[in-house]
Amino acid sequence: MKLYDFCRSSAAFRVRIALNLKGLSAEREFIHLRRNDQSTPEYLAVNPQGLVPALVDEGETLIQSLAIIEYLDETHGEPPLLPGHPADRARVRALAQIVACDIHPIDNLRVLRYLSKEFGQDEKGIERWFNHWIAEGFRAxxxxxxxxxxxxxxxxxxxxxxxxxxxxxxxxxxxxxxLDLSPYPTLKRIFDTCSKLPAFIKARPENQPDAE
Amino acid sequence: MKLYDFCRSSAAFRVRIALNLKGLSAEREFIHLRRNDQSTPEYLAVNPQGLVPALVDEGETLIQSLAIIEYLDETHGEPPLLPGHPADRARVRALAQIVACDIHPIDNLRVLRYLSKEFGQDEKGIERWFNHWIAEGFRAxxxxxxxxxxxxxxxxxxxxxxxxxxxxxxxxxxxxxxLDLSPYPTLKRIFDTCSKLPAFIKARPENQPDAE
Structure with missing residues (x-):
């Protein structure tokens, strides 16, 4: 397996955690998003969306972090990342999608760049936007x-x-x-629990080979 | 089953198509997003995220359209909405997520309202934003x-x-x-094919009981 990765990408971070939980390793190629490596013809041939992560396995190139993680779960069953009962699976997927659909893409680098370049927002405006969407999602x-x-x-x-x-x-x-996390005590407790697990620690941005 | 729905919600529209393809029917309650029905205490008790759709089935309330559709696919197998092989499933999920993660949430009503109210964008700015993210996603x-x-x-x-x-x-x-669709001929061809199917036609906004 080969993972196209960037230390500071939250979507790639998810896949790194999943690989670690499954005990899988992947060759890594680092796509530096702030230097626009994602917009080279070479990388667009890998992922036409120009985003990370992308995972190559058995000759197939997979994109979109949730699709990749479900693929890993279907091809490497242990430990399972989704429960067995359909309604339980829907609960877990919905929680994942609150983050992956309704927080992260709105706060992604390319969106913040658009707000800055096209709409002239300064750092203060960006901060307000950034925290607003996280707070909205975390509340739910x-x-x-x-x-x-x-x-x-x-x-x-x-x-x-x-x-x-x-x-x-x-x-x-x-x-x-x-962002103040005190309005989200259960979320904070679970974050703290994850923070003690090697699979999560090893996946953190500062622990990647491409960390600055 | 009961579907909390709004004619003009693209996410609810997806669930309506899935129900139609499966030959399932659901009682409907309409949550008028422009009148802020989604922010009433009654609806927030159904879906704390204050978004549509939500689906109630066998006493469980499910949210997030992709999670709901995967649930319907797992509980009502025919016709399947995902292929059988993991890499093929990943391909279909990735295409779905290009829309559901990286286009639609950025162009959602609540985001457009924020751009207008907080960042003072006029209709022209909103249009530029709206079409930019669709074009980015459709290109990929x-x-x-x-x-x-x-x-x-x-x-x-x-x-x-x-x-x-x-x-x-x-x-x-x-x-x-x-938006000019001519740069996306395959996408346009598939859209035109879907446009002939009753499951898609019946789910269109203008064909809903709450259409204005």
Whole structure:
């Protein structure tokens, strides 16, 4: 397997955690997003979307972090990253998608660049935008996991899964503009629990070979 | 089953298509997003995220359109909305997520409202933003489906599935500011094919009981 990766990409961070939880390793190629490596013809031939991550396995190039993680879960069953019952799977996927659809893409580098270049937003405007969408998502995330009997040590039960894999990088990301996490105590507790696990620690941006 | 729906929500539109393809029907409750029905305490108790759709089935409330559609596919197998092989499933999910993660949430009503109210963008700025993110996503989507042997009458093979379910409402949405579709001929061909199917036609905004 080969992973096209960037230390500071939250979406790539998710795939790194999933690989670690599965005990899988991948060759790595680093696509430096701030230097626009993602816009070279070479990388666009790998992923026409010009985003990371991309994973090459058995000759197939896979993109989109959630699709990649479900693929890893379907091809390497242990430990499972989704529960077995359809309604439980839907709960975990929905939590993951609150982050992966409704927070992260709105706060992604390319969007922040557009706000700055096209709409003339300064650092203060960007910070307000950035934290607004995280807070909106975390409020809903917290409401769904607090006082829910399916929440355990992790978002769903007592083993880490797809929801935790999406939550963890988003919380790390929220530290960029020092978002106050006190309104989200359950989310914070789960983040702290994940923070003790090697699979999550090893995947952190500062622990990557391309960290600056 | 009960679907919390809004005629003009692209995410709800996806679930309507999936229900139609599966031959399932659901009781409907309409949450008028422009009148802020989604922010009432009653609806926030259903979906703390304050978005549509939400689906109630067998006492469980499910949110996030992709999670709901995968649930429907797992609980009502025929016709399948995802192929059988993991790499093929990843391809279809990635196409779906290009729309559901990287186009639609950035162009969603709540985001456009923020740009208008907080950043003072006028209709012209909103239009530029709206079409920019659709064009970015459609460019990648087209590159992935053009000249790909797995593309058939639909995005993957000759039966409609999850990728088509996400693509179709996004193309309808792109007509809001008359985006030129000529750079995306394969995408346009698949849209036209879907446009002839009752499952897609019946799900269109103008064919809903809450259409204005």
């Amino acid at each position: 995330f917290e409401a769904l996991i607090a006082d829910n009997e399916q929440t355990g040590e992790f978002c769903h039960g007592d083993t880490p899964g797809l929801a935790d894999i999406c939550l963890y990088p988003q919380v790390v990301n929220s530290q960029r503009y020092s | 989507f087209e590159a992935l489906i053009a000249d790909n042997e797995q593309t058939g009458e639909f995005c993957h093979g000759d039966t409609p599935g999850l990728a088509d379910i996400c693509l179709y409402p996004q193309v309808v949405n792109s007509q809001r500011y008359s």
